[in-house]
Amino acid sequence: MLTKLDATLFLQMITAGSYNLQRNVEKVNALNVFPVPDGDTGTNMHLTLASGVQEMQKAGSSGSIGKLADSLARGLLMGARGNSGVILSQLFRGFSKLVDKQQNFVNTAQFIAAVRAGVDTAYKAVIKPVEGTILTVAKSAAAAAGKYKTSSDFIDVMRVLLESAQKALDETPKQLAVLKKAGVVDAGGQGLVYIYEGMLTALLGQSYDALGPEASIQPISEVIDEPKMHEESPLVVSSHNVQAGISPDEIEFGYCTEFLIDLTTDYRPIEKFSEEHFCETAQTLGDSLLIVADTELAKVHIHTERPGEALTFAQRFGDLLGIKIENMRKQHAALCEQEPEDEPITNNIEDIQEVSEYAIIAVLAGDGLVELFKSLGANVIVGGGQSMNPSIQDLLSAIESVSANQVILLPNNKNIILTAQEAVKLVDKTVTVIPTVNIAQGLAALVGFDVMNNVDENKASMLKLLEQSRSGEVTVAVRDAQIDEHTIRAGDYLGLLDGEIVQVNPDLFQAAKDLLDKLLSDDADVITIIYGEDVKRERAEELLKYVETNYPDIETDIQYGGQPLYYFLFAVE
């Protein structure tokens, strides 16, 4: 009888869960109904969980299970990517909140309560929870385990969790028509089942062999496709020279101050840290306040005139680590090298003084696209990597890297919208997420941005443009699939209109032309053709000629995007 779960065993359980998921990543990916090459559930869940495991391993299992669960939640939160990754992180976050930090172990009743708390948290994170997904599987498993309150044996409980998860998973095609048509179960739910399977194995004291043929656990660094964000520093557009528009005297709080507070400091009496309380006081010291905290560590970022005061205040809650203080006025002077030009008859000063504190962050893949977005006013680009799946941490870093208080975020992929919404909850700045489901939409919306308008006006005009525009994408199917009436073979070329598959053809250019015909019917005025890294310019120009010949009234534009996987992007208005 296994009645107590301590940190050591918990670490083993989650590690085994992660291992089992990793072994089955491709199986989970294959369940994705949508055959497009990015946004794979298996990969996203695996990367998310791997980040959590890494954080747990750093913390070590010598402490309480509560603290370990926190490390797990923190790691998951930062590494969360894609819808399924974010939901997974919320499941464990809710779980960890309910586990008492002082306890060295939990019993089954406490464990089950924590699992149910995880389900509640996950449901809250999703604006429109859909049944027949990972949420349903988690919910059913937790409910079934709840009925098992009478058992104090962890093995029983975990078995029940696994079996009811599996049962719920088998039901998912009945709940979601698209699964039924495709003849598959829900990918996210399957991922969760693999995790539970691994967890049970650990409890049974079995080695990893019991899970199946050997597969070595890859070191995290090889697994995680580090998005470009970490190699190049965040790009700040200097052609706008918005910085130049803000004179040093206008910088109200001159010292960018960052530090960590070790909330576990115990050799002297400290005040208990609460985000609200800390915020209240910190806000009187300056602005651009950002706090990310868990039970052990608080990361603080603030712009203040009196960094000493901020540090002194923070010390009440624990020792300070990683202190960084920058004099922004001096930094700013370096940025403003560009001389204002000879004063023309037009008086520019008024224009410049009205430039507001904005930053636009866009998630992209493709060097040409980066240039395009920058010239339309984007300030920071988050590299989405091949599969366009940045983590919450990646987005947070981008948001933190700008000094503007009004941030507009363009996720540019269906799978990043939830990640973006979660990241936004963690910062103090005002971040407006414009729900662009692909890069073409991102471009269309960006045209509506005007630095002279306030954030509500910009949000309204960008959303209006989203409505008025149509987007097209041409990519290749990575697996066989049946979507509505389309029978797709791996290797077929797909034409997507506003994210929906409308065209399937074994010939790339035919797929592109047919898609164009669908996009340009009715009242289209303009089209921009953006070609990716696998397309030669001459071939892209063939498409341009096709449009110019068949649709002579439509204004055209062709740009090099350099994006992977999507041969063509079409932005139509």
Place this chain on the structure above:
Amino acid sequence: MAKIKIITDSSSDIPGEVSRHLNISTVPIKIEFEGKSYTDRVTLDTEEFYSRFEQSESIATTSQPSPADFHSTFVQAVQDGYTQLLSVHLSSTLSGTYQSALIARGMLLEEYPDIELQVLDTKTASYATGIAVVAAAKLLQESEQTTLEDCIKIIEEYTKKSKLFVIPATLKYLERSGRISKASAMVGTLLNIVPILSVTDDGKIGVVDKVRGSKKAMRRIKELLQQSLTPGSPISLAVLHANNYEGAQQLFSILSEDQNIVDSLIVPIGPAVGVHTGPGLLAAVALSV
């Protein structure tokens, strides 16, 4: 009996036949082009200008008429028997022409202290100024009772009520000549983005909106104009173009659809303004009358 003379400069883009018919004197702007000096629409006509402009390597510039140029026009009017002169010009923030006219006024009043001479800054440009000048001149022609105050009033009314919206074919000339700030000019021509410009209340050029596609831009101009026009009212409309007659016709038909246009004109933009806008530009001026 006071005789009133209306004077303007060539940047008002009043078509030659119209100004002759309405007895408006026009002082020409000076154009420096390919190393030579020209007087706007006197020694350099519009057609020739545009056909040479695009091929030309050199940068063309303009300079305001000198006070002496204004002075001689004023003196001529006085000698022709006019006792009240009204000199009407484009925004002083866009050109030194108004200043020049003011200086000339000082010179004239020293010699002819009994003459009344008013100089007006319309705070706008091209035919948005021209349309007001024409309205005043028409008023003069209609009735002998028209006073100088009447003329000034109608010019002020027109310049206040009229709205001018501009679709440039490119922003590079406007930026180069400093008429549009660098921040405003940061509008890409990618994605067929077309900026829509206007003149602010204090006479400067600014970007009002940007849309994709010139057709959309024309429709947007219609929307913008409708915001300021009284619904159903009779409208005076002028469509201006810099060597883009076809575009002007397209814009005109979009703007005049379902509207009660009582007075309309398609106006070619001359070299004085064309140097700064570049060719291809389209604009519309409209007001409820």
